[in-house]
Amino acid sequence: MSNAHPKKHIGHNHLAERLRAMSRNLWWTWNPEAQRTFFRLAPQLWRESNHNAVAVMREISQQELTARLHDPEFARKVRSVLSDFDAYMGATDTWASQHAAHLKHPVAYFSAEFGIHESLPIYSGGLGILSGDHIKSASDLAIPFIGLSLFYREGYFQQRVGADGWQQEVYLPNHLENLPLELVMTAQGGRLLNSVQIGHSTVFFQTWKVQVGRATLYLLDTNLPENDFHFQGLTSHVYGGNIDTRIGQEIVLGIGGVRLLDSLGVQPSVYHMNEGHSAFLAVELLQRAMKDGLDRAAAEEHVRKRCLFTTHTPVPAGHDRFSRELMEHTFGAAWSSTGSSIDDLLSYGRVHPDNPDEPFTMTVLALRMSRHANGVSELHGRVSREMWKELYPSLSADRVPIGHVTNGIHTPGWASVHAHDFWNTRLGSDWTAKLMDRRFWKKMQDQDLATDEELWALRYTLRRDLVEYARRRLREQHQRIGGDGAAAFAKALSPDALTIGFARRFATYKRAPLIFRDFDRLLPLLTDPERPVQLIFAGKAHPRDNEGKRFIQRIIEYGRHPQLFGKVIFLENYDIGVARHLISGCDVWLNNPRRPLEASGTSGQKVGIHGGLNVSILDGWWREGYDGKNGWAIGEDANDPDTERQDAIDAVNLLAVLRDQVIPEFYHRDEHGIPRGWIARIRNAMETLIPGYSTDRMVAEYTEKFYLA
Numbered sequence: 276m277s278n279a280h281p282k283k284h285i286g287h288n289h290l291a292e293r294l295r296a297m298s299r300n301l302w303w304t305w306n307p308e309a310q311r312t313f314f315r316l317a318p319q320l321w322r323e324s325n326h327n328a329v330a331v332m333r334e335i336s337q338q339e340l341t342a343r344l345h346d347p348e349f350a351r352k353v354r355s356v357l358s359d360f361d362a363y364m365g366a367t368d369t370w371a372s373q374h375a376a377h378l379k380h381p382v383a384y385f386s387a388e389f390g391i392h393e394s395l396p397i398y399s400g401g402l403g404i405l406s407g408d409h410i411k412s413a414s415d416l417a418i419p420f421i422g423l424s425l426f427y428r429e430g431y432f433q434q435r436v437g438a439d440g441w442q443q444e445v446y447l448p449n450h451l452e453n454l455p456l457e458l459v460m461t462a463q464g465g466r467l468l469n470s471v472q473i474g475h476s477t478v479f480f481q482t483w484k485v486q487v488g489r490a491t492l493y494l495l496d497t498n499l500p501e502n503d504f505h506f507q508g509l510t511s512h513v514y515g516g517n518i519d520t521r522i523g524q525e526i527v528l529g530i531g532g533v534r535l536l537d538s539l540g541v542q543p544s545v546y547h548m549n550e551g552h553s554a555f556l557a558v559e560l561l562q563r564a565m566k567d568g569l570d571r572a573a574a575e576e577h578v579r580k581r582c583l584f585t586t587h588t589p590v591p592a593g594h595d596r597f598s599r600e601l602m603e604h605t606f607g608a609a610w611s612s613t614g615s616s617i618d619d620l621l622s623y624g625r626v627h628p629d630n631p632d633e634p635f636t637m638t639v640l641a642l643r644m645s646r647h648a649n650g651v652s653e654l655h656g657r658v659s660r661e662m663w664k665e666l667y668p669s670l671s672a673d674r675v676p677i678g679h680v681t682n683g684i685h686t687p688g689w690a691s692v693h694a695h696d697f698w699n700t701r702l703g704s705d706w707t708a709k710l711m712d713r714r715f716w717k718k719m720q721d722q723d724l725a726t727d728e729e730l731w732a733l734r735y736t737l738r739r740d741l742v743e744y745a746r747r748r749l750r751e752q753h754q755r756i757g758g759d760g761a762a763a764f765a766k767a768l769s770p771d772a773l774t775i776g777f778a779r780r781f782a783t784y785k786r787a788p789l790i791f792r793d794f795d796r797l798l799p800l801l802t803d804p805e806r807p808v809q810l811i812f813a814g815k816a817h818p819r820d821n822e823g824k825r826f827i828q829r830i831i832e833y834g835r836h837p838q839l840f841g842k843v844i845f846l847e848n849y850d851i852g853v854a855r856h857l858i859s860g861c862d863v864w865l866n867n868p869r870r871p872l873e874a875s876g877t878s879g880q881k882v883g884i885h886g887g888l889n890v891s892i893l894d895g896w897w898r899e900g901y902d903g904k905n906g907w908a909i910g911e912d913a914n915d916p917d918t919e920r921q922d923a924i925d926a927v928n929l930l931a932v933l934r935d936q937v938i939p940e941f942y943h944r945d946e947h948g949i950p951r952g953w954i955a956r957i958r959n960a961m962e963t964l965i966p967g968y969s970t971d972r973m974v975a976e977y978t979e980k981f982y983l984a
């Protein structure tokens with residue numbers, strides 16, 4: 276990107292101020308040169324603060340900063356990053372200017388979590404990562420876009436695993452001063468306060484603003500002295516607490532979010548609910564429309580025109596449900612002002628509106644109140660139509676109005692700095708603006724672009740970096756639990772061995788230990804001295820999910836098997852930063868969910884730009900992405916309804932594909948030591964998967980199908 280403005284001389288103080296300002300826009304999280312700048316300023320602090328640019332800029336003294344900027348080479352780099360930033364923020368010729376010029380009012384995108392960067396821990400898993408990647412691509416495409424979520428002061432838990440292999444949860448408060456947040460103020464200069472009603476209480480919230488490139492994210496926060504003590508902690512933890520906390524958080528997000536936008540004078544073009552957590556926003560819009568004089572049917576129509584809904588959950592039990600008592604208790608007072616009965620409200624959240632015994636389901640509310648609804652992969656769309664067909668009694672399941680938009684990832688944000696360097700020199704640094712261009716990615720077949728040898732060298736470097744990172748983390752983990760022998764981890768893993776990664780939430784349907792099911796057959800595969808294989812696991816179990824915690828414990832126990840020490844490892848405290856190392860270093864990304872429960876899955880999409888390959892059940896996105904030559908499938912495009920049998924069959928198929936295809940292809944080297952077949956597969960994967968599974972493609976699809984409709 277070039278600077279459109281004439282070069283002006285920028286003094287050092289001014290440069291320092293501009294750098295500080297830039298550190299407060301999360302744009303830097305997907306610009307490798309910007310990250311490098313902060314790293315160079317304070318390498319140790321950068322690492323200790325979990326790569327936090329705001330912390331680096333706070334800790335470094337003005338004197339040191341000025342001194343560093345006297346280094347002409349460093350100052351030149353800083354200027355170059357700042358000019359890229361200016362060019363990005365000021366660009367007028369954008370995807371939106373060409374394809375969505377009619378979208379004048381912003382999209383308001385509501386999500387209970389946003390995973391933007393490891394230094395802003397307000398997410399727990401894939402849903403948050405998706406929201407974070409969605410907002411980054413909305414910024415890249417220059418769509419007018421506002422994200423809304425909650426400010427979780429203590430975020431999600433930090434995972435520690437004790438000597439017994441059991442997960443412990445530790446909550447650490449976020450240090451406000453180290454986060455890129457601005458408190459939203461009124462025109463008069465006071466803190467902007469809004470409120471919602473929960474039961475008979477008025478609960479106030481303040482709002483933090485986060486700049487994500489050109490997009491804005493608002494985070495609602497009830498931690499205020501104005502609130503009763505127990506409401507002060509309402510927004511402390513991601514999905515924290517009991518059902519009362521849950522409904523309270525969802526009221527703040529949905530109803531509070533609408534009120535916030537109103538108080539800011541923002542009139543969204545659409546309200547996009549990412550999962551049902553925010554669906555109470557429809558209740559607020561409905562009440563407003565009725566207050567404005569519309570009758571109920573007209574008000575419903577009015578709301579429906581403005582709302583979109585993306586569902587993520589393929590099992591009935593995964594959807595938020597609230598009992599009549601809870602709804603009455605929480606909403607009774609607020610709803611009474613409409614003059615209609617609480618049953619009228621409840622009817623919106625019931626499949627059978629008049630069934631007094633049916634709880635209130637957020638997904639049903641969202642489906643009833645949206646003009647478009649979608650699942651997150653083709654298969655998940657189909658599963659969702661089947662699951663909710665009772666809501667549409669006059670339609671057959673295939674006519675149920677739930678479509679699909681398959682999830683993607685924000686590729687520039689997931690590409691490691693090393694991958695950026697590698698591709699910038701070969702594709703030009705504007706490859707990040709061509710993610711949707713299928714023709715462009717055909718270049719991946721081109722030996723002149725990158726030879727097999729160069730691609731193999733890239734793989735080697737990334738794998739070695741991961742091995743070094745993992746050794747350091749293992750040593751730290753081991754020292755913390757007071758074990759001796761931490762030194763042994765200096766030799767854990769091998770930079771030459773086929774490296775298989777499995778990292779995601781340890782929800783039981785994801786079946787982390789599936790590969791160990793037939794341990795006697797697995798052991799010789801892992802320990803073959805000629806063709807070694809190593810497994811790296813990471814992931815958090817939900818605090819109340821003991822079965823998920825047992826999965827972690829079992830994997831750690833396998834890692835202590837005398838023949839598997841240093842070959843099967845578990846890395847603690849999975850987050851975006853850990854993910855970034857794993858997805859770049861692993862040769863194979865393993866995903867073996869119990870189909871069709873994955874909905875989409877996105878972590879496998881992150882390996883593509885690094886030359887990683889997927890080995891996965893044909894569920895979610897992989898069922899669409901897999902073409903026979905760009906990775907491997909475990910089993911068939913089908914699933915056995917008997918889960919015990921399905922687990923057994925999938926485990927057999929997994930070992931078979933590893934033994935018969937993956938391991939032989941990785942170790943089949945020519946006289947130069949290059950695995951030609953493997954690299955051909957990498958080229959196919961990059962060509963076919965990068966353009967199909969980016970959030971640029973996904974956000975463009977949402978825009979053209981829904982935001983502009």
Ligand SMILES: *Cc1c(COP(=O)(O)O)cnc(C)c1O
Pocket residue numbers: 399400401402404778779780849850851854875876877878879
């Ligand atoms: C990508 C990612 C996820 C989602 O992974 P899935 O494979 O879709 O479950 C969850 N957590 C983190 C930290 C991620 O980076």
